[in-house]
Amino acid sequence: MVVPMLLEAALSRLIKIGTLSVRFPDGTSHTFGTGSEPRAAITIKTERAKRRLLLNPALALGELYMDGEVEPGPRGLFQTLDFLAMNSMEGGSHPLDKFMEKVRWFRRNLDQLNFTGRSKRNVAHHYDLDGRLYSLMLDEDRQYSCAYFPEGDETLEEAQLKKKRHIASKLRLDRPGLEVLDIGCGWGGMALYLAREFGARVTGLTLSEEQLKEARIRAKEAKLDDKVTFELMDYRNWTRKVDRVVSVGMFEHVGVNHFRTYFDRIKSILTDDGVALIHAIGRADGPGSTNPWIAKYIFPGGYSPAISEVMSVVEKSGLWATDIEVLRLHYAKTLEQWHHRFTDNRSKLAELYDERFCRMFEFYLIGSELAFRRMGHMNWQLQLTKNVSTLPLARDYTFDAERNSEAKSNPAAKLTAVAWDRQRELS
Template sequence: MLLEAAFSNLIKIGTLTVTFPNGSQRHFGSGTGPKAAFAIRTERARRRLLLNPALALGEAYMDGELEPVEGSLFNTLDFLAMNSMDGGQHFFDKLMEKVRWFRRHLDQFNPAGRSRKNVAHHYDLDGRLYSLMLDEDRQYSCAYFPNGDETLEEAQLKKKRHIASKLKLDRPDLHVVDIGCGWGGMAIYLAREFGARVTGLTLSTEQLEAATRRAQEAGLGDRVRFELTDYRDWNGQVDRIVSVGMFEHVGVNHYRTFFQTVRNMLKDDGVALIHAIGRADGPGSTNPWIAKYIFPGGYSPALSEVMSVVEKSGLWATDIEILRLHYARTLELWRQRFMAHRTTLAKIYDERFCRMFEFYLIGSELAFRRMGHMNWQLQLTRNVATLPLARDYMVDQERQLASRPLAIGLGAAVSVGIASNLSIAHSADR
């Protein structure tokens, strides 16, 4: 009876039909549309959905103990998310959220050793998964859809252009550190398009090997190198810092260290660009299923949590941009590719893994569509006078990059890309 009462309290919009393990069926909500239906197959799942629904829902689906009856998993989760955001509340989940809030400093304690284990949990998976799901450049972060109808490859290229324009790479041979470099796509792009010297830092052995190989194959081995190094262990100053999709793994306990490290790493005229997932509704805690199965130690912060630390770091926040719904579209396209190759991936892993990853992709997409998640890009400098007074230089640079085809090799970048990039950057200073 308690689970039924919880469903009654949660469903405020539309109608949810639940089939219980004994075969009985109950309807919750208004009796009108929208509608969703699922079956709870076991008493274990029923008990766990009562006590810790945010964790048990995903686990029950992974184990085949909960199944959508009408419509897809996406429709079912979208229905539940819609009701959750409209004021519906599972009373035990409200209690568990308070527990997660008090535990978050412990859960996000990420010293170097623990960070390596957390990274390996997700990023050292079989590379075939990411090659089938991601774009050709393996950009595993929010793409950029200024028009909304871009392909995944186009949107990921536009993301790299958008970020590069904020780094103001206005002369060759600038030394850039890419904190959390993934499979090396951003580092290779900056070297190829701007003649930058890039050092990528990663804690993933899988990504280190793949990124190093890619740089060599691109003929950029003399300009791009990758290290299995924690950002906290970096010594020396550089011209530029870029970090895309890594800050979510820093942990709230370590924000002060992160931004102090960024400040120490930057030369006096240096520029940093940090791109991360955030939440628009203030500080919170990580969904327990995501924390257990996908990103242990991870957390997407509200900007209020970030800026309060930046303000004490000695850095200038010179530009802040919020990207709304761009990640929702990115995740939708990843999900389409994942599902298109689901049979192949089930042979590489198993059905339970595929159910886990499907749940992850859908839940993450809905976090951006329904639950207040977004992306923020934060540009930082040490010196108040480092950058032009107006942000026109960013727009000019991005448009100039879009006006010509992507260079294939470093030689082409030096002869065509760098010259035109420097020209546009210099004109923006005048």
């Protein structure tokens, strides 16, 4: 009787808005909350599930859903997790939440000791999955990071292309032949784009053997293997000077213990007039810890830092932070589109793996989307230089670069760019 009573007390404390209906293993049902909308429901199928939800809900909920011991109500998993996220942000909390968060906080330095060997194992855990998974879920270029939706209604392909343009504009690729280092290059899409569109010479670094193999194939097929090379290498082992550094969606895997090493390495390899652009996930509510389910099943060793944690290290490195941009909700829209594609191809993916894997990935995509919609996550882009005078004094050059890049492939955009330039001249 103790566990049911304690779990019901925990649920009463958690649900501050709306109504949650819970069906327990003995067939009884209880409601928690205000009795009004919004509404959600879950079924707890086993006594083990009740115990685990009481003791460590942040880890247990995802595991129990994967194992079929907890099922969402008729409105589906998204609505159930969204309901719980809303209540969490309204101040609802499980009695053990604060204690478990303190435990994770004290452990985070240990959990993020991402030395070279451990980093490679962590990367393999997620990025060396069957490539067909990513080909079915991502855009054609396999961009596995936040897309850019300046208009809000872009397709996934359009938004990922705009992300590449946006980042390229901040790299100031103002002449061909610049040497670029892409730290955490994924399947090579960004490196190939910079070489093809700007004549850059790019080296992409990855710790994923699957990504390395695919990236090299893509470079050869695109006839860009004379300009783009890919290496299985940790960023800490790169020593040659480069004109530009770009890193998209990799900083989350660095680990808090290694932030200083990361920025010191960027400073040491940049030429005197070099520029770096770092694009990563962050949190708006200050330093924290990684959700234990995400750390165990999706991104071991991973952490999305607050900008305050990053900037305190950048200041010590001696680099200039020449531009900081926060992208709000862009990743929520990206994850929403990935989830739609995952759902459309769920039967194919179940054949590649199994139902438990599909439930894991579904929980990951939905939970991540809600982290950006409800729980203070966002993306930040940080532009860095070694010297204060490297870049123009105003940001106009980035806008011009984006418009000019779009005009190359879009006649209508070219007319808009010409009109914009004419208007600037007149003003």
